[in-house]
Amino acid sequence: MRSSASKLSLCLLMTPFVLWIVLLVLLPHLQMLRVSFHVRESWDTVTLGLEQYQNFFSESYYWRTFVRTGVMSLFTTFLTLVIAFPIAWYIAQLARGRAKGFLFLACLIPFWASELVRTYGWMILLRESGLFSTWLQALGLADGPVEMLYNDAAVIIGLVYNGLLFMVVPLVTTLDGMDENLVEAGYDLGGNHWTVLREIIVPWAMPGVVSGCIVVFMLTLGSYLTPILMGGKDSAWFTEQIFTQFITRFNWEQGAALGVLLLVLSSVIVWLGLRVTGQNLRKVMG
Amino acid sequence: MASDLFCTDLVRRFGDHTAVDRVSLDVPAGTFFSILGPSGCGKTTLLRLLAGFDRPDSGEIQIRGARMNDVPPNKRPVNMVFQHLALFPTMSVGDNIGYGLRRQKVPAAERTRKIARVLEQVGLPGLEDRNPQQLSGGQRQRVALARCLVLEPTLLLLDEPLGALDLKLREQMKVELKHLQKAFGTTFVYITHDQSEAMVMSDQVAVMRQGRFDQVAAPETLYRNPATPFVAGFVGDNNRLSGDVISVDGDLVRLRLQSGEEVAGRIAGEGIATGRRADLFIRPESLVMNGAVPDGYSRMQATVTTTLFDGANSRIEAGVADQTIFARLPQDGSVSNLSPDSAIQLGWDPQGATVFAGEPV
Ligand SMILES: Nc1ncnc2c1ncn2[C@@H]1O[C@H](COP(=O)(O)OP(=O)(O)OP(=O)(O)O)[C@@H](O)[C@H]1O
Numbered sequence: 088m089r090s091s092a093s094k095l096s097l098c099l100l101m102t103p104f105v106l107w108i109v110l111l112v113l114l115p116h117l118q119m120l121r122v123s124f125h126v127r128e129s130w131d132t133v134t135l136g137l138e139q140y141q142n143f144f145s146e147s148y149y150w151r152t153f154v155r156t157g158v159m160s161l162f163t164t165f166l167t168l169v170i171a172f173p174i175a176w177y178i179a180q181l182a183r184g185r186a187k188g189f190l191f192l193a194c195l196i197p198f199w200a201s202e203l204v205r206t207y208g209w210m211i212l213l214r215e216s217g218l219f220s221t222w223l224q225a226l227g228l229a230d231g232p233v234e235m236l237y238n239d240a241a242v243i244i245g246l247v248y249n250g251l252l253f254m255v256v257p258l259v260t261t262l263d264g265m266d267e268n269l270v271e272a273g274y275d276l277g278g279n280h281w282t283v284l285r286e287i288i289v290p291w292a293m294p295g296v297v298s299g300c301i302v303v304f305m306l307t308l309g310s311y312l313t314p315i316l317m318g319g320k321d322s323a324w325f326t327e328q329i330f331t332q333f334i335t336r337f338n339w340e341q342g343a344a345l346g347v348l349l350l351v352l353s354s355v356i357v358w359l360g361l362r363v364t365g366q367n368l369r370k371v372m373g
Numbered sequence: 374m375a376s377d378l379f380c381t382d383l384v385r386r387f388g389d390h391t392a393v394d395r396v397s398l399d400v401p402a403g404t405f406f407s408i409l410g411p412s413g414c415g416k417t418t419l420l421r422l423l424a425g426f427d428r429p430d431s432g433e434i435q436i437r438g439a440r441m442n443d444v445p446p447n448k449r450p451v452n453m454v455f456q457h458l459a460l461f462p463t464m465s466v467g468d469n470i471g472y473g474l475r476r477q478k479v480p481a482a483e484r485t486r487k488i489a490r491v492l493e494q495v496g497l498p499g500l501e502d503r504n505p506q507q508l509s510g511g512q513r514q515r516v517a518l519a520r521c522l523v524l525e526p527t528l529l530l531l532d533e534p535l536g537a538l539d540l541k542l543r544e545q546m547k548v549e550l551k552h553l554q555k556a557f558g559t560t561f562v563y564i565t566h567d568q569s570e571a572m573v574m575s576d577q578v579a580v581m582r583q584g585r586f587d588q589v590a591a592p593e594t595l596y597r598n599p600a601t602p603f604v605a606g607f608v609g610d611n612n613r614l615s616g617d618v619i620s621v622d623g624d625l626v627r628l629r630l631q632s633g634e635e636v637a638g639r640i641a642g643e644g645i646a647t648g649r650r651a652d653l654f655i656r657p658e659s660l661v662m663n664g665a666v667p668d669g670y671s672r673m674q675a676t677v678t679t680t681l682f683d684g685a686n687s688r689i690e691a692g693v694a695d696q697t698i699f700a701r702l703p704q705d706g707s708v709s710n711l712s713p714d715s716a717i718q719l720g721w722d723p724q725g726a727t728v729f730a731g732e733p734v
């Protein structure tokens with residue numbers, strides 16, 4: 088009697104979760120996977136085939152953008168990690184009492200605005216008639232207006248900024264639990280700054296590093312607004328091409344194939360990352 | 374004997390609180406030196422100055438004659454066993470011990486050999502591949518020791534390393550630490566607030582109070598000849614009886630207690646004069662009871678409050694006027710059937726009691 092009641096409550100609890108997984112995750116992806124193998128022969132006949140994937144490999148523009156997006160996302164993730172680590176260390180280990188909460192909040196504040204507004208913020212600073220350009224001219228460091236937007240560096244700045252919080256939070260969480268005596272012991276036994284960082288702090292922070300990197304990498308790979316708004320003609324992002332296929336060209340088959348490829352890319356890189364760092368998902372996600 | 378650690382007038386202030394106040398110490402090579410004091414008296418602060426995690430505001434630290442004030446912790450020939458051990462949780466036991474050796478660029482083969490040997494010396498052979506989390510409290514303790522001892526430091530600092538262990542294990546580790554210190558011949562500076570740890574293990578004990586050393590002496594001297602009332606009360610159990618000085622005769626002094634009785638003790642501090650207040654300290658184990666009180670002893674009437682049976686350490690609690698006094702029950706059971714409220718005569722050898730000038734009322 089009791090066990091059937093608890094089974095029922097378990098079912099009730101699980102239902103929304105299962106519905107979510109099936110309806111919003113599994114079904115659309117399976118559908119997309121199916122559509123990506125469609126080959127349209129005439130307006131109403133469809134056969135199965137690999138044409139969309141062949142297109143991807145034969146059209147160099149596709150796979151170049153694909154590789155570029157992957158490499159730039161990796162670089163952005165790495166840069167975010169390098170910037171976030173000292174911030175997280177400061178918040179977790181050095182800041183005390185109210186300063187700690189305040190700093191954490193300060194990291195959160197930009198995320199009260201949408202990605203669009205955040206990106207416009209950077210555009211105001213970086214564009215030809217923007218603040219930085221004006222200052223450079225006022226200081227006499229530049230003769231004319233300087234355009235800092237519409238290149239890869241601008242895109243990376245925007246992406247790092249968007250990802251920073253998602254790197255800082257898991258890092259602070261892991262570093263917070265670290266006994267400060269561990270660091271002192273590291274020095275006491277003869278280590279210098281570099282060895283203490285490499286052998287003691289980083290291994291301890293590894294779960295946070297990996298989970299932060301996974302989140303930031305996926306966010307970056309799938310971001311759309313920032314690369315479009317801040318990137319130049321040559322800095323196309325792969326999501327842009329998916330958008331173009333679906334919306335502009337109305338070529339759902341091609342769009343679906345590109346979408347599947349992006350999913351495969353992110354899965355493979357995350358899997359590789361976990362393998363290389365010797366972590367597993369269960370450990371990283373707590 | 375050459376001294377391994379020599380400090381003069383160390384001072385460390387936090388705001389207007391002086392945590393370490395003009396501390397000087399001299400620790401001969403190969404000895405076990407303890408710093409004993411109540412919680413918050415500045416022990417950890419002092420140890421961190423020695424380890425180099427903190428800088429003194431003034432004073433000098435010398436290790437084997439070399440000035441250490443400006444040497445960073447990783448360059449000092451000093452290692453520390455932390456209060457909570459601070460074993461690296463991401464490394465195996467072997468890597469924990471190997472960490473310091475790798476910093477010293479010891480080749481891999483020799484490193485393996487040294488790790489195996491030190492683990493054997495601390496009684497944990499073959500545990501290199503375990504994780505520190507898989508060890509018991511006492512085993513972790515030994516790994517923390519091995520991690521330092523393998524580097525053969527001039528000086529090993531230990532910050533209440535037994536505090537986290539249960540009573541039984543603590544008793545066992547006390548003796549073992551002493552043996553390890555002898556076996557390695559390393560100079561130990563050991564911090565504790567537990568007087569029995571300090572007494573059992575040390576060659577020399579410094580009793581610290583509010584940032585200062587009250588007395589630095591061998592355990593037996595501290596026990597028999599405390600230099601201050603604080604030492605008398607803190608080291609070992611002691612009874613304290615307050616009274617007025619009525620006469621001084623050589624090194625003996627007679628006091629009149631509040632109960633009106635006259636007792637005697639040995640002068641141990643400055644400022645004792647007829648008519649002044651004074652405190653007499655007498656240990657529970659120095660008190661004899663009833664018929665056993667020989668001639669020439671000070672004696673005093675008391676009323677038994679209760680008997681506290683604890684095997685070899687059984688005591689009675691008795692009241693004298695409004696003061697409480699503890700007396701050790703003789704082992705042979707010669708004093709028995711002391712019912713509450715019965716009268717009892719307590720006596721002691723005046724040479725075994727110490728008298729200090731009391732605080733002015
Ligand atoms: N970083 C600091 N800033 C301000 N005050 C401090 C600091 N470290 C210690 N103190 C103060 O110095 C005094 C001595 O502290 P310390 O930690 O040395 O005590 P302790 O003798 O080790 O005590 P315990 O036996 O409880 O460990 C305390 O009153 C403490 O509040």
Ligand SMILES: [Mg+2]
Nearest residue numbers: 416417418532
């Ligand atoms: Mg302490």
